[in-house]
Amino acid sequence: DTAVSQxxxxxxxxxxxxKSIKCEQNLGxxxxxxxxxxxxxxxxxxxSYNNKxxxxxxxxxxxxxxxxxxxxxLNLHINSLELGDSAVYFCxxxxxxxxxxxxxxxxxxxxx
Amino acid sequence: xxTVTQSQPEMSVQxxxxxxxxxxxxxxxxxxxxxxxxxxxxxxxxxxxRQEAYKQQNATENRFSVNFQKAAKSFSLKISDSQLGDAAMxxxxxxxxxxxxxxGKLIFGQGTTLQVKP
Numbered sequence: 001d002t003a004v005s006q007x008x009x010x011x012x013x014x015x016x017x018x019k020s021i022k023c024e025q026n027l028g029x030x031x032x033x034x035x036x037x038x039x040x041x042x043x044x045x046x047x048s049y050n051n052k053x054x055x056x057x058x059x060x061x062x063x064x065x066x067x068x069x070x071x072x073x074l075n076l077h078i079n080s081l082e083l084g085d086s087a088v089y090f091c092x093x094x095x096x097x098x099x100x101x102x103x104x105x106x107x108x109x110x111x112x
Numbered sequence: 113x114x115t116v117t118q119s120q121p122e123m124s125v126q127x128x129x130x131x132x133x134x135x136x137x138x139x140x141x142x143x144x145x146x147x148x149x150x151x152x153x154x155x156x157x158x159x160x161x162r163q164e165a166y167k168q169q170n171a172t173e174n175r176f177s178v179n180f181q182k183a184a185k186s187f188s189l190k191i192s193d194s195q196l197g198d199a200a201m202x203x204x205x206x207x208x209x210x211x212x213x214x215x216g217k218l219i220f221g222q223g224t225t226l227q228v229k230p
Contacts, residue, residue, distance in 0.1 A: 031216055041151075041201060043220040056217055088155060092218075097210035098145050101218055103157035 003027050006091050006104035013081055014112055021076045021107045023091030031055075031096045032074035034066060037088040037106070049074055050096050081111045114139045114214075116206050118221035125194045126229050132179075133189045133224045135204030141165075143209035146180065146187045147218070152200040160202070163187065165209075191226075199228040 004025045013019050025032065033056075034046040048056035049068040063079045074091060088108050092101040115138045125131035137146070148160040163171045163180050170178050175192045191198055204221040208214045 033216065033218075035218075041223050043203065043218075045217050045219075048216050050216075056214065090157060092157075094216065096216065098207040098212075098215050100145075100147060100159050100162050101216075102159065103149075106155050106157075108155075 004091060004093055004102050004104040006089075006107050008107060009105060010108050010110075012110045012112065015081055015083060017081050018077070018079045019081060019109070020078070021089055021091075021109075023074045023076070023104055025072055025091075025093040025102070025104075027093055027102060029093040029095055029102075030071050031094050032068065032071075033092040033094075033101060034074065034076050035090040035092060035103075037090060039087070043090070047074075047076075078109075081109075083111050085109060086111045114141075114206055114208065114219050116204055116219050116221040118202075118204055118224050120224045121222070122225045122227070124227040124229060125191070127194055127196060129194055130190060130192045131194055131226065133191075133202050133204075133226065135187045135189070135221055137185050137187065137204070137206050137219075137221075139185070139206065139208075141209055141212065143211070145207040145209075146178075147205040147207065148176070148178070148187075148189045149203045149205060149220075150198075150200045151203065151223070152197075157203075161189070194228050196228050196230060199226055201225050 033048045047066045052068045091104040094101040146163045
């Protein structure tokens with residue numbers, strides 16, 4: 001009955017590799033987001049999608065590419081991973097309009 | 113640009129006592145949402161409480177309540193009868209109104225780590 005799920009929860013990989021994180025929500029929301037939480041616990045939005053359309057694209061390296069196959073899914077693909085990409089990545093969802101967002105459990109990405 | 117500031121990196125409270133976490137924000141908008149999220153060591157982000165800017169009444173959720181001062185751009189969280197399970201990092205967050213080009217963009221403060229002493 002998980003509302004927002006992410007896979008994997010942990011990801012350890014080497015520099016230069018390509019990896020993906022998947023997110024699914026069963027709340028019936030039409031908007032999904034990716035956030036990055038750095039080592040100092042600071043949270044910042046990366047992307048948001050509304051009805052599969054990209055709405056927010058913050059200043060994120062183009063090595064990061066989100067994809068939304070449908071309203072319930074939002075995946076994040078990262079190319080050529082760098083040490084600085086190590087962080088916790090959260091997926092979230094909400095109804096469109098600034099309403100409260102519900103977060104997934106997070107994916108801790110470690111790049112070695 | 114909107115900003116959110118939490119000036120207390122760490123707070124502690126005795127079990128069963130009351131504690132207040134501070135948050136200030138900066139915006140030129142008149143309509144927006146404010147939230148408090150809790151992040152325990154499990155790292156799950158849990159919504160604690162929300163406040164719509166157009167509502168004058170302060171939001172409450174069981175032991176959690178807010179003091180929303182719109183003119184002062186202040187949004188503090190009061191936790192009453194603190195419990196050991198309240199120990200976590202608390203984030204204040206701002207969300208622009210539905211009419212904004214940044215609708216849905218949650219802007220977070222730096223977080224306040226709350227310790228609850230038995």
